[in-house]
Amino acid sequence: MNSYLKHLSSLSLGLLMTGFTFAQADREAKGLNFASRSEVIGQHGMVATSHPLATQIGLDILKQGGNAIDAAIAVNAATGLMEPTGNGIGGDLFAIIWHEKSQKLYAINASGRSPLGLSYEGLLAELDAIDRESIPSYHLLSVSVPGAVDGWFELHKKFGSLPMKDILKSPIDYAVNGFPVTEAISMRWRSSVPFLKTQPGAFESTFTIDGRGPRKGEIFKNPDLGNTLRLLAEKGRDAFYEGEIAQEIDRWMKEQGGYLRYEDFKNHHSEWIEPVSTNYRGYDVYQVGGNVQGTAVLQMLNILEGFDLASMGFGTAETLHAYIETKKLVYEDRAKHYADPDFQNVxxxxxLSKDYAAERRQLIGEKAMSDMSTGVEVIENGDTVYLTTADSEGNMVSLIQSNFRGMGTGFVVPGLGFSFQNRGELFSTDPRHPNVYQPGKRPFHTIIPGFVMKGGKPFLSYGNMGGAYQPIGHVSILTNIIDFGMNVQEAGDASRWDHSGSSKPTGSVADHLTTTGQVNVESGIRYEVVRQLRAKGHKVEVGNSFFGRYQGILKDQENGVYYGASESRVDGQAAGY
Known part of the structure; x- marks a missing residue:
């Protein structure tokens, strides 16, 4: 063997010994290896959340004999404490659940409604008094009934196994005894405090240390939230919606001039619904519809199915152009049709028809479109947490929960330990709009849990936070896996894109896209591609956007294991056993 062949043989052996294969080398050469770390693999259970301590709480529940539903509730209670910059029991919740025993997929809409005592005419009068045409973010007018707690108890009643006192034990302990604040959460927390501590109520005494947000590594305690969670563990959901918590909120709202009342809480209920779905290249993709933007994911996939993305290549100008133009088309429908199904037939x-997708696809040409509206006759950034769990029985939960704008409104009823969401901001004030404000109505929501089935079996539970970005993120993750062959961690680590400037569900029915909008890409997208997109008429900027945060669990049916992935850009963790 000559020296050259010996060198190749030695190199091949070395690569194989380090786990590197020529297939991986080929993927590297094509720019398709993006993983910041390996997938996490577990046989008996998996938890993926945006906070490492919350992930450990979920694993502990599974190891104690709890199921994926119990773990999801415990994790959500913990993230509401540890990541108040994104969620909490003053917000809403949506979830999709695969229940192994019944071999069925379930979905729950646990979003709250607007106050019954505030009429449309009354809202307009309030807006006139403050010289506004739309509902302001940090005002009592933006507060709707918090639905998350009822969502927990509905999930538990239908699927739970452990007692609620066991599920909430660790979050209560952390609330009373404290937890170390992580880096990304500290940054958002500290930036929120200067404004929110001026809001009426107990924000400063509840969410600050000496009047400021906690620094990285500082121990933070929220004993008021611990007491509220303890009350829920002992007395159940009625303590929140019909008992002393609802009564205290009613009293405080009257004092502050707000409109939520005891009756709004007493009348609140979550709704078990059929998820909406489409088939994308043999995979059945499920979302929550109605007043939620999940339908946009399915519409985008229907249009993109007509493109050979695998041949076009990941991160190319051709592929990104198809993504961007598809998003622009679908978001015009999103702006006009997604609304509470109790008030509007979506x-x-x-x-969701393939024919409509084909019709809309024909509008995509070589240049960026700058003038478009919905194709159907009419009859943005938020903070959220997404989490997913799976257990040894095969149950899987995809759950998303949010305050909407970071820490919500900043209105904290003294002694309760949580901030109210500002989700009511997302009503339209146009009386012709399906999403127009009405008493007792659920506003438009950006938060969407995702789930994918393959051959009638669960394949992927996944989601990402990020306000209006979320459908873009869902589509990117799925096409990364299905079209470009990435694993569940690579799919989240791969460079991302965003587009803003589309019409919004809070606007008028007459609104439509009149510019090409703004495209932002992460720096991993080659600058040659940026130049090519600009040549197509897109306004493109590198960075300077929020590209969401992702978690996912993929079920390997053949080997009987779970693959877990979490966001590499911030504090998340996937862990299994």
């Missing part, structure tokens, strides 16, 4: 038969 035209799913048209929006």
């Amino acid at each position: 035209p799913y038969d048209i929006l």
Whole structure:
């Protein structure tokens, strides 16, 4: 063997010994290896959340004999404490659940409604008094009934196994005894405090240390939230919606001039619903519809199915152009049709049809479009947490929960330990709009849990936070896996894109896109591609956007294991056993 062949043989052996294969080398050469770390693999259970301590709480629940539903509730209670910059029991919740025993997929809409005592005319009068045309973010007008707690108890009643006192034990302990604040959460927390501590109520005494947000590594305690969670563990959901918590909120709202009342809480209920779905290249993709933007994911996939993305290549100008133009088309439908199904019939038969997708796809040309509206006759950034759990029985939970704008409104009823969401901001004030404000109505929501089935079996539970970005993130993750062959961690680590400037569900029915909008890409997208997109008429900037945060659990049916992934850009963790 000559020296050259000996060198190749030695190199090949070395690569194989380090776990590197020529297939991986080929993927590297094509720019398809993006993983910041390996997937996490577990046989008996998996938890993926945006906070490492919350992930450990979920694993502990599974190891104690709890199921994926119990773990999801415990994790959500913990993230509401540890990541108040994104969620909490003053917000809403949506979830999709695969229940192994019944071999069925379930979905729950646990979003709250607007106050019954505030009429449309009353809202307009309030807005006139403050010289506003839309509902302001940090005002009592933006507060709707918090739905998350009822969502927990509905999930527990239908699927739970451990007692609620066991599920909430660790979050209560951390609330009373404290936890170390992580880096990314500290940054957002400290930036929120200067404004929110001026809000009426107990924000400063509840959420600050000496009047400021906690620094990285500082121990933070929220004993008021611990007491509220203890009350829920002992007395159940009625303590929140019909007992002393609802009564205290009613009293405080009256004092402050707000409109939420005891009756709004007493009348609140979550709703078990059928998820909406489409098939994308043999995979059945499920989302929550109605007043939630999950339908946009399915519409985008229907349009993109007509493109050979695998041949076009990941991160190319051709592929990104198809993504961006598809998003622009679908978000015009999103702006006009997604609304509370109790008040509006969402035209799913048209929006989710393959024929409608083909019709809309024909509008995509070589140049960026700058003038478009919905194709159906009419009859943005938020902070959130996404989490997913799976257990040894095969149950899987995809759950998302949010305050909407970071720490919500900043209105904290003294002694309760949580801030109210400002989700009511997302109503339209146009009386012709399906999403127009009405008493007792659920506003438009950006938060979406995702789930994918393959051959009638669970394949992927996944989601990402990020306000209006979320459908873009869902589509990117799925096409990264299905079209570009990435694993569940690579799919989240791969460079991302965003587009803003589309019409919004809070606007008028007459609104439509009149510019090409703004495209932002992460720095991993080659600058040659940026130049090519600009040549197509896109306004493109590198960075300077929020590209969401992702978690996912993939079920390997053949080997009987779970693959877990979490966001590499911030504090998340996936862990299994």
